[in-house]
Amino acid sequence: MRRLTALPLLLLLAACGARSHLADGLDAGIERPLDAAADAARPDAGERDASADAGPIRPRCARDADCAEGVCRGSIGDPPRDLASIGLFCGAPEPDPSGAPGAPCRERASCDRHLCAIAGACVVPCASDADCDAAELCREVWVTTSPSAMERLTACTARVAAPESVRVAGPEPGPLLDVPAASDVLSDLRPGALVIWRGPTQSEPLIERVLSRTAAMEVLFDAFAPREADAPAPAWGIGAATVREVVTLLHPNGPRSPPPRLGFEVLLSATTPGPSERIVLQRMAPGDALDLDVYLAGGNGWTSRDGAPPPPLTEAVEALREVLAPAGLAIGEVRVHDVVGGLRRRFEMLTGSEGLLGAPPDLPVLYRLSAGARRPAVHVFLVRFIEGALGIASGIPGPHALPGTGASGVAIAADLVESPAHLGLVMAHEIGHFAGLFHTSEADGSVFDPLTDTPECRAENDLDGDGVLVPDECGPFGATNVMFWAGGGRAFSRQQAALLRGAYDVR
Numbered sequence: 453m454r455r456l457t458a459l460p461l462l463l464l465l466a467a468c469g470a471r472s473h474l475a476d477g478l479d480a481g482i483e484r485p486l487d488a489a490a491d492a493a494r495p496d497a498g499e500r501d502a503s504a505d506a507g508p509i510r511p512r513c514a515r516d517a518d519c520a521e522g523v524c525r526g527s528i529g530d531p532p533r534d535l536a537s538i539g540l541f542c543g544a545p546e547p548d549p550s551g552a553p554g555a556p557c558r559e560r561a562s563c564d565r566h567l568c569a570i571a572g573a574c575v576v577p578c579a580s581d582a583d584c585d586a587a588e589l590c591r592e593v594w595v596t597t598s599p600s601a602m603e604r605l606t607a608c609t610a611r612v613a614a615p616e617s618v619r620v621a622g623p624e625p626g627p628l629l630d631v632p633a634a635s636d637v638l639s640d641l642r643p644g645a646l647v648i649w650r651g652p653t654q655s656e657p658l659i660e661r662v663l664s665r666t667a668a669m670e671v672l673f674d675a676f677a678p679r680e681a682d683a684p685a686p687a688w689g690i691g692a693a694t695v696r697e698v699v700t701l702l703h704p705n706g707p708r709s710p711p712p713r714l715g716f717e718v719l720l721s722a723t724t725p726g727p728s729e730r731i732v733l734q735r736m737a738p739g740d741a742l743d744l745d746v747y748l749a750g751g752n753g754w755t756s757r758d759g760a761p762p763p764p765l766t767e768a769v770e771a772l773r774e775v776l777a778p779a780g781l782a783i784g785e786v787r788v789h790d791v792v793g794g795l796r797r798r799f800e801m802l803t804g805s806e807g808l809l810g811a812p813p814d815l816p817v818l819y820r821l822s823a824g825a826r827r828p829a830v831h832v833f834l835v836r837f838i839e840g841a842l843g844i845a846s847g848i849p850g851p852h853a854l855p856g857t858g859a860s861g862v863a864i865a866a867d868l869v870e871s872p873a874h875l876g877l878v879m880a881h882e883i884g885h886f887a888g889l890f891h892t893s894e895a896d897g898s899v900f901d902p903l904t905d906t907p908e909c910r911a912e913n914d915l916d917g918d919g920v921l922v923p924d925e926c927g928p929f930g931a932t933n934v935m936f937w938a939g940g941g942r943a944f945s946r947q948q949a950a951l952l953r954g955a956y957d958v959r
């Protein structure tokens with residue numbers, strides 16, 4: 453099998469030791485379904501929520517169409533059963549001012565159906581996409597039912613949560629993802645457009661090649677091309693894969709990106725065959741603020757304080773704010789979401805490695821907790837430990853403004869981070885990747901980002917000859933940049949700052 457060479461040593465490490473991110477082939481891993489343990493769930497020992505909805509026999513349902521009267525809704529009175537399917541029944545919705553479907557929420561009582569997804573929006577149950585409107589997908593979401601229980605259902609969730617200043621084209625049908633690769637033609641990309649292909653949930657779409665549509669059909673990118681030892685900086689930085697389900701292409705992402713001329717032909721494959729859809733994001737007006745949805749999934753043992761961030765997280769966000777401010781980017785709202793019970797125990801230690809990027813198999817499952825979100829934000833998941841990494845961004849760039857996919861966020865091993873200030877720097881680094889920034893220099897000094905104003909630390913700086921360029925060897929050559937492979941820096945270049953501000957979750 454051909455070996456992938458153009459998944460650059462890209463997204464995973466912020467500062468902790470070497471780890472190969474190059475998978476030897478295209479063999480996708482097997483993902484443990486999220487509901488593996490669900491139906492064996494037992495009643496949760498935690499506190500019951502408020503008072504019971506006493507009353508007569510309640511017709512069960514999975515969606516509104518199952519109800520002769522009323523709507524399909526949840527109940528606050530049922531005993532919590534961690535990891536189980538939540539009980540749904542037909543009944544009248546709670547009266548105003550309870551949240552209507554899609555309204556922001558922090559707890560079940562805020563929603564007219566008593567269904568508040570952990571991503572922070574009131575949801576409506578569904579059995580398939582046909583039960584939802586065209587802008588929604590019927591996906592699994594989790595509702596917190598006690599301080600130690602979360603229960604699941606399938607609900608209508610927004611496909612896209614983009615700022616008003618962003619134009620969303622699609623979804624349109626994309627190519628059938630399979631092996632060998634199928635082609636998609638991008639003929640009229642506007643500057644700065646982000647193209648996102650979404651495949652089946654378990655798929656790992658891969659950009660194998662990108663060709664110019666000129667008569668020469670020049671190969672602009674080839675994920676299998678041999679990489680020379682001292683290859684020049686890539687002209688067009690392309691992250692050929694993400695953790696799961698989607699793949700992205702941002703053009704241009706630096707002054708060296710090839711001009712579109714007649715457009716591009718993109719060859720896409722996936723080892724889990726299935727249809728794809730294509731969404732193109734284009735910015736109509738500049739943005740300058742980034743909201744954060746932070747999921748407390750065990751990291752540092754943190755929990756929210758009545759919905760507010762724990763104090764050390766506030767400190768970390770302040771550090772992040774200081775790093776992003778010179779780039780012209782403000783941190784807006786910071787919303788925290790407690791992951792509790794069995795899900796917290798499952799996600800707090802992310803071990804193992806599989807797939808094209810060698811990511812822990814539970815990582816895409818964790819990212820999908822963002823399903824249901826309706827506001828643009830970067831979703832940040834704080835766990836205790838990630839095998840071989842301090843932080844992982846799902847892709848370069850990630851699927852901006854698409855919550856609920858297997859690549860919708862960044863994860864950080866909070867217990868491995870030295871201090872809140874350090875956590876702020878790690879967040880900046882991973883958010884940088886998610887926005888579309890590559891490492892300024894990789895550890896071996898042979899791969900650099902596609903920008904022209906970031907310093908490069910080349911192999912000749914490897915003074916001790918150990919093959920790894922550490923910050924001490926790269927002081928004037930990029931070690932102070934946030935996106936240096938080992939992290940730790942505080943600076944963004946002008947071109948990096950422009951890419952950060954252009955991310956499509958920036959409002």
Ligand SMILES: [Zn+2]
Nearest residue numbers: 463464465466
């Ligand atoms: Zn990195």
